Amino acid sequence: MSETPICSAKGCRADAVWVLAWNNPKIHTPERRKTWLACAEHREHLSQFLGVRGFLKDVVKFEDWEAPEGS
Structure with missing residues (x-):
């Protein structure tokens, strides 16, 4: 089993090379980062x-x- 993280796009199984950090201000505190x-x-x-x-x-x-502390 591969330990390489995979892309989050639906149906994609390619190796991930980017991290997209995001936050929904309606439900997350400003410092919270989802990825x-x-x-x-x-x-x-x-x-x-x-x-x-x-x-x-x-x-x-x-x-x-x-990853930020506490993530």
Whole structure:
């Protein structure tokens, strides 16, 4: 079994290379960060989905991502 994280896009099984950090201000405290993982192909689509809703906070290369304390 692979330990490599996979893309969060529906039906995609590609390796994740991006972390999309997001927050829904209606239900999360301002410092809370939820994450979706994205392959190169789905990064833009997932970013746009979160962005038009005002949820997207950051996009970081998977290898550079450090989860905030308490996540």
